[in-house]
Amino acid sequence: MVPSNMSERPTLVVFLGGLGDTPVEQMVAVTRLTCALDTIEAALSTGAFERTILATDQACDQDLPPGLELDIDDGPFHFGRRLAGIIRRHSLTSVVYLGGGSMPLLDGAGLSQITQGLEGDRARTNNRFSSDLVAFPITPDVLAAVEGVDRDNSLARAIEESAGLTLEELPRTVATQMDIDSPSDLAVLALTGEGGPRLRDYLRSLESETHSTGQALSLTAYQRVLPLLTDREAQIVVAGRVGSHAWQYLERETACRVRLFAEERGLESDDRASTGTARSLLGFVIEAAGIDRFFELLPQLGDAAFIDTRVLLAHMRIDATREDRFLSDLGNWTAISDPFLRDFTRLATEADIPVLLGGHSLMSGGLMALNECAWREHEAGRQPSADHS
Numbered sequence: 356m357v358p359s360n361m362s363e364r365p366t367l368v369v370f371l372g373g374l375g376d377t378p379v380e381q382m383v384a385v386t387r388l389t390c391a392l393d394t395i396e397a398a399l400s401t402g403a404f405e406r407t408i409l410a411t412d413q414a415c416d417q418d419l420p421p422g423l424e425l426d427i428d429d430g431p432f433h434f435g436r437r438l439a440g441i442i443r444r445h446s447l448t449s450v451v452y453l454g455g456g457s458m459p460l461l462d463g464a465g466l467s468q469i470t471q472g473l474e475g476d477r478a479r480t481n482n483r484f485s486s487d488l489v490a491f492p493i494t495p496d497v498l499a500a501v502e503g504v505d506r507d508n509s510l511a512r513a514i515e516e517s518a519g520l521t522l523e524e525l526p527r528t529v530a531t532q533m534d535i536d537s538p539s540d541l542a543v544l545a546l547t548g549e550g551g552p553r554l555r556d557y558l559r560s561l562e563s564e565t566h567s568t569g570q571a572l573s574l575t576a577y578q579r580v581l582p583l584l585t586d587r588e589a590q591i592v593v594a595g596r597v598g599s600h601a602w603q604y605l606e607r608e609t610a611c612r613v614r615l616f617a618e619e620r621g622l623e624s625d626d627r628a629s630t631g632t633a634r635s636l637l638g639f640v641i642e643a644a645g646i647d648r649f650f651e652l653l654p655q656l657g658d659a660a661f662i663d664t665r666v667l668l669a670h671m672r673i674d675a676t677r678e679d680r681f682l683s684d685l686g687n688w689t690a691i692s693d694p695f696l697r698d699f700t701r702l703a704t705e706a707d708i709p710v711l712l713g714g715h716s717l718m719s720g721g722l723m724a725l726n727e728c729a730w731r732e733h734e735a736g737r738q739p740s741a742d743h744s
Contacts, residue, residue: 364403364405367466393550407423409455433505456535458487460550460724465531479491496519527600532719533720537713545574595619597718654708659709667699
């Protein structure tokens, strides 16, 4: 069980857990499932993987790609113990771990490339501080490190710091940074029209008011943002967990000016939300001036805004339900139970400028995907003129 290198083909292990029973949670859950199946099918087609395992807490009623193995466990969940158990049961010697719904734009060629050139004590990840994908060999030290990890975004750091592996980060591209965490990510992917066949088909169905979840996916605000990204006279506000790679990308690839408030990177992996230690500049402004005044000021700062509401909620020490967070991302403020998030979302939807609400992925892969879509539309002459406030 202790390989000298990763010359053997690794096993792709995809984790896909349930999100909840509400319609908006189910909408994201089904999207993640379609994405995971597309990714697994792409991986199987490459021949680069020894096997593929989908670890889940429930049976799957969709057609599964031939060759996929299901590992079902609906008991109490602990990420590290679950992954370590799979490694032991299947006697795996090397693993490419992927969170379900992560990296929906990574194709078979990209997946295959991740498996190449890994030897000895080397590992790869898409993000050292918040990992969605980690490729690594199995040794006793690695297995012990894996077993102690509470959540997957800490996996890469754990095997680097506790098992002594040399960790290599993949290039920060749209494919390695895009993730499906919330409805805002669904909107980005629906607008860009990218992803695998199952994912694209499902997203198209979500744009209809008659969709079975009762939650239509409105793209209007996202469409209003596109022409701004290619306009030298425009300015956008970006506030939240924005990494240096995203900032560099925006500086290099967008035509507009960017007003950036980068704060609380590592919010989840460092447990700053759960310990109540998160602090947000936007949160202090709202506490001092009120939500109404904040949205009066916002159009003076830019022609559109991207706001990471998870940072704001952590600052306010509001433990909003996943359903409320997702409803906020959709702009469906009338159904939100938390008073602060309901008022904030209402004012965002009524603002004079387009305000996009979401989580970490919107601040990274989502921004990048929207910008690339904007330039495609611009170069094809299909983009309307920017609407400056």
